[in-house]
Amino acid sequence: MIRARTESRIAFVELARLDKKNALTGEMYGQLADAISGADRDPQARVVLLRGAPDCFCAGNDVADFLKRPPLVEGSPSARFFVAMQEIRKPIVAAVGGPAVGIGTTMLLHCDLVYVADDARLAMPFTSLGLVPEFASSLIVPQLMGNARAAEKILLGDPFTGADAVEVGIANAVLPANEVVNHARRIAERFNALPPGAVRDTKKLMRRARSQAALETIAVEGKVFAERLQSPEAKEAFSAFFQKRKPDFSKF
Amino acid sequence: MIRARTESRIAFVELARLDKKNALTGEMYGQLADAISGADRDPQARVVLLRGAPDCFCAGNDVADFLKRPPLVEGSPSARFFVAMQEIRKPIVAAVGGPAVGIGTTMLLHCDLVYVADDARLAMPFTSLGLVPEFASSLIVPQLMGNARAAEKILLGDPFTGADAVEVGIANAVLPANEVVNHARRIAERFNALPPGAVRDTKKLMRRARSQAALETIAVEGKVFAERLQSPEAKEAFSAFFQKRKPDFSKF
Amino acid sequence: MIRARTESRIAFVELARLDKKNALTGEMYGQLADAISGADRDPQARVVLLRGAPDCFCAGNDVADFLKRPPLVEGSPSARFFVAMQEIRKPIVAAVGGPAVGIGTTMLLHCDLVYVADDARLAMPFTSLGLVPEFASSLIVPQLMGNARAAEKILLGDPFTGADAVEVGIANAVLPANEVVNHARRIAERFNALPPGAVRDTKKLMRRARSQAALETIAVEGKVFAERLQSPEAKEAFSAFFQKRKPDFSKF
Numbered sequence: 185m186i187r188a189r190t191e192s193r194i195a196f197v198e199l200a201r202l203d204k205k206n207a208l209t210g211e212m213y214g215q216l217a218d219a220i221s222g223a224d225r226d227p228q229a230r231v232v233l234l235r236g237a238p239d240c241f242c243a244g245n246d247v248a249d250f251l252k253r254p255p256l257v258e259g260s261p262s263a264r265f266f267v268a269m270q271e272i273r274k275p276i277v278a279a280v281g282g283p284a285v286g287i288g289t290t291m292l293l294h295c296d297l298v299y300v301a302d303d304a305r306l307a308m309p310f311t312s313l314g315l316v317p318e319f320a321s322s323l324i325v326p327q328l329m330g331n332a333r334a335a336e337k338i339l340l341g342d343p344f345t346g347a348d349a350v351e352v353g354i355a356n357a358v359l360p361a362n363e364v365v366n367h368a369r370r371i372a373e374r375f376n377a378l379p380p381g382a383v384r385d386t387k388k389l390m391r392r393a394r395s396q397a398a399l400e401t402i403a404v405e406g407k408v409f410a411e412r413l414q415s416p417e418a419k420e421a422f423s424a425f426f427q428k429r430k431p432d433f434s435k436f
Numbered sequence: 437m438i439r440a441r442t443e444s445r446i447a448f449v450e451l452a453r454l455d456k457k458n459a460l461t462g463e464m465y466g467q468l469a470d471a472i473s474g475a476d477r478d479p480q481a482r483v484v485l486l487r488g489a490p491d492c493f494c495a496g497n498d499v500a501d502f503l504k505r506p507p508l509v510e511g512s513p514s515a516r517f518f519v520a521m522q523e524i525r526k527p528i529v530a531a532v533g534g535p536a537v538g539i540g541t542t543m544l545l546h547c548d549l550v551y552v553a554d555d556a557r558l559a560m561p562f563t564s565l566g567l568v569p570e571f572a573s574s575l576i577v578p579q580l581m582g583n584a585r586a587a588e589k590i591l592l593g594d595p596f597t598g599a600d601a602v603e604v605g606i607a608n609a610v611l612p613a614n615e616v617v618n619h620a621r622r623i624a625e626r627f628n629a630l631p632p633g634a635v636r637d638t639k640k641l642m643r644r645a646r647s648q649a650a651l652e653t654i655a656v657e658g659k660v661f662a663e664r665l666q667s668p669e670a671k672e673a674f675s676a677f678f679q680k681r682k683p684d685f686s687k688f
Numbered sequence: 689m690i691r692a693r694t695e696s697r698i699a700f701v702e703l704a705r706l707d708k709k710n711a712l713t714g715e716m717y718g719q720l721a722d723a724i725s726g727a728d729r730d731p732q733a734r735v736v737l738l739r740g741a742p743d744c745f746c747a748g749n750d751v752a753d754f755l756k757r758p759p760l761v762e763g764s765p766s767a768r769f770f771v772a773m774q775e776i777r778k779p780i781v782a783a784v785g786g787p788a789v790g791i792g793t794t795m796l797l798h799c800d801l802v803y804v805a806d807d808a809r810l811a812m813p814f815t816s817l818g819l820v821p822e823f824a825s826s827l828i829v830p831q832l833m834g835n836a837r838a839a840e841k842i843l844l845g846d847p848f849t850g851a852d853a854v855e856v857g858i859a860n861a862v863l864p865a866n867e868v869v870n871h872a873r874r875i876a877e878r879f880n881a882l883p884p885g886a887v888r889d890t891k892k893l894m895r896r897a898r899s900q901a902a903l904e905t906i907a908v909e910g911k912v913f914a915e916r917l918q919s920p921e922a923k924e925a926f927s928a929f930f931q932k933r934k935p936d937f938s939k940f
Contacts, residue, residue, distance in 0.1 A: 335548040
């Protein structure tokens, strides 16, 4: 469900569970972690190109799998993915089209260059599920766009377009849907003409102010997230989700 | 001079000293602090809607009252307001039209969602009074918009429009003057359809990176502010203000 | 090669090595440090106006001089310049036209107000020389514009225009090339009508959150920079530069 291959010094990592809109299962988190760490070790790879399908990047966590999964603890597949994304020394270029929901958006905060299709639809709707933001988004989103716009995106959970993602600094550029992957690939190829050691050291310097705070935030968020999963609010949200009805939070 | 009521799960907090353009006195800071803390404890309230008059949000500190007031110390009315704004767990939606000067702008930095009228006129003209920024604006404004734009706003003290406030990330959207309060109310109502515990925990996560630094900055700013109030520069500025003449800072 | 004079309470500091496009030598860093510190002590100066030639702000480090120079260590001319820019209490207004490369761009991150010509061309092409960002740009650039746009500017080293510099928050406004210096001067003159003590204290408050982190980052960057100067990648880059050929980084 995760495809990984290296070609022309680019490590392609592709979400490929199209029948489920690339919703991530625990197994897929583990495969993603392995693909990212593997690309970092691969002497043939200078850069990672992370993508989904052209019309669907990632619909978020697979809800059914998610409820069965153990919480985010050290060594769990999602924790391994979070750490791999923090530790990779090589640049990650992301190509995003269609839905990018929950983790589908928050993982972009940890990529280096992000290109989005004009049909991209991003969202971090954690609160409406009775949950809280993850993957350090509660730290990074306000720092990136200020409290006011961050509140729209992670307190209200408003969806936003590719153009919005550029405006708030999540993405570099918006492109026609059928050109996003090729554009991201051309950007990735540019790293072949740059000295790889200088690129790695620069990425490391750019991240040092943030990576420790990000890992600490991930741990705090994970603890609150696990508590909230057990909350009556979340139970109502998930029950409504599976019953395909509108949740009722008026009693809380 | 502060009106507070809860209706439809929204705690309305309104500055209402229109004959003085909603300039804040010590007494009003105390009432604001009580209204904010009260809304946080009120089981009927899910969100705060903070507003002034449609054509005047807040002209800043009442200068005459301000000079009589004891400095910002622990437990003083303005300190209680600053702390209440940091500690409230529920979201604050602000509706701003007309002048929002000094504290009228800096308090917006601590709200979650901010809607401004097309006639809004914001300003942080502390230096021209011989003073320094307060309410952690010296920390938050540069982080939000970078040093260059922050220098325009708090070193030169340039006024700016509602559209500018959106562009630099202080506000979410600019609206026709007669629609701002209604729009803010519709946004506030959206919190009634969201699980309140998830919203509170998300706000807490979003603020944790910043709230300790904000409180520490407020304390440092307050100390410098108190010193500056006694400075010959500030005396010249206030004396010119009351004599309705242009201050002369050439001798300093 | 650095001209410094004070007139109408403005300390003018001008890069003036036009035959070499204002490329900075060690000697010039020392003169710049002295000019900045001197302006700070000068009772006749309220503000610094930093400029190059109208059609060339600064082409970066002088490469030949740079390779002969001892690394960035405490007390070296470039270290003295970095510290002087952190410690100056008075505002710095910069006027930038034409190329602003490497240090020509990174020094702008430490100015207070920055005005750029419509022909300005900024760039931080450190990686293509096998090097890493300096002058705390690895910290400040991501904080200012987010990781994605920062990666364009300092990981890929893409050049950008004056209008781009405004959009990402490095500069305040873009102006016709022949008006930039006059505009910057009019802005600098505005500080003559403001109380200088309040301006200094406000600048100090605005910088306190950042200046310690900036100095710490400068030290870490300097250590990595010195190591990278000795790297085979940098040797290939500089050798290609002097041989006027394209560097080949495919073997690394």
